[in-house]
Structures are given as structure tokens and as C-alpha cells.
Amino acid sequence: MTLTLGQELAPKSYSINRALLKQYADASGDQNPIHQDESFAKSVGLADVIAHGMFTMALAGKYLSELAGSGSVKEFSAKFIKPVVVPAGVDVELVVSGKVLELEGGLAKIELTAMCGQVKVLGMAKGVIKLS
């Protein structure tokens, strides 16, 4: 894909559901019950089970990887500003989009936006990819 400075990159949608949270917990080793157990999540003051921030970031990382191929991501950072609430039996849609902030020396800096409905869930999300 050829990127141009300032280009707005097409959004992509990713589903998050309880089964995927369990699968992410097993793959990442993060078995914190707030990501799996509704009654536990509510007992610590959350609205419901919430997604691992790192799962949301992993999906945004996939968006970034797909711009220039696997292994192209050199830097990636984000703040977890709002939880992704995942009620039982529901597919929550995470919509990731990007904008090309810098192009230099074969590298592209991409600003990412990750939304669940009207809620921005990642803050200051940026990545640097090596263009092939």
C-alpha cells in the first residue's frame, strides 16, 4: 500500500465478545477475573465485564500490521482511556481508523483512533511502521 502524508486510512471493524476475552486471557496469560467474570467485575464497581486493554491494543496492532505487512511495526503506544464493556451474548464492535502523520526514511508514523460506538477507548494511540 502506498501511503501519502495526511492520508486518512479506511476504518476496519473488529468484534469483541466474551468468548474472545477468554481466548485472549489464555493466549496472553492475563487471567484477571474482571475480563471474564461478570459478578466479580460488578463487585469491584465496573458496569460489566471489560475487555483487556491489551486485547484492544492487539486489535489496533493488527490494523497497523496490515498496512505494511507482518513484522513491519517498529513502535506502538496507547493509553487506555475508557473501558470496552462487553455484556454477555453481545458482539461489541471496535472500529479502528488511522491517519498518516509522518513519512520519512522508509518509516510511516500513523495516528490511530479506536472507537466503541461513540466512545474513544484508546488515547494517544500511535505506531511507526517500516514501509516495504
Add this chain to the structure above:
Amino acid sequence: MLDPDLIGRTFTGDKSVKVSQESITKFAAVIGEPNLDCAPPTFAISISLDQSQKLLQDSGLDWTRVVHGEQKFEILRPIVAGDDLLCSSTIETHRVVAGNEIVSVRSDLHSGSDLVVSTWSTLVVRA
């Protein structure tokens, strides 16, 4: 509360973690990536989070009250199956805001003498 003497100290694990293709495939499958030849960009967290928690378990941090605030990766090269990664973690900064402790931990993953990935986790210990 974090023991202030630990700020700036680096703790290195005594055992490395061997990365299997299976662990990469399992992680990639959750984000719908089939048959990757290298680990997805955030895969390092599956090693660094557990390792840094072990290294810092006697630091005075209350891990039961930790919330993940921020994460950053610098990927010198992608992690691949067969990497034998040794984690060293450094508490870089610590501040207290409205009773919440905000701690930044840097973890470096080395394979042999090569630095593969550096990750920074900002953790918030809720008051």
C-alpha cells in the same frame, strides 16, 4: 506503596522464556491472524507482564489494585519462534496523584545479547 529505594533499580529474571510457534499462533488466532511467520506487535506483553510482575512482586506494589494505564513498545525486530527471551525490568518513575500510585516500568526482552523488544507499562495502583 512502592518502596522508594527501588526506583531506578533493574531486576533481571533468572530464567528465560522460550517462544514456541504454538504460543505465537494462539495469540495471533485471537486477533484473527492466521499463520504468521512472526509474533504480532503486542505479543511481547504475554512475556513481559508476567515476568515483570514476578520481578516486582516484593516491591510493595499492590498488584490486586493495579489498572493498566498506558503501554508502549519499541520493536527492534519481531519476536519469532525459537527466541529465548530474558526479561529485565526497571521501575523508571513513580508518582502519587490523589492517592493513586502511578508507576512506569520498562521491560527489556533480550535474546542472547540482542535486545529484541523494549516495553513500557504505566500501571496505576488505585487508592
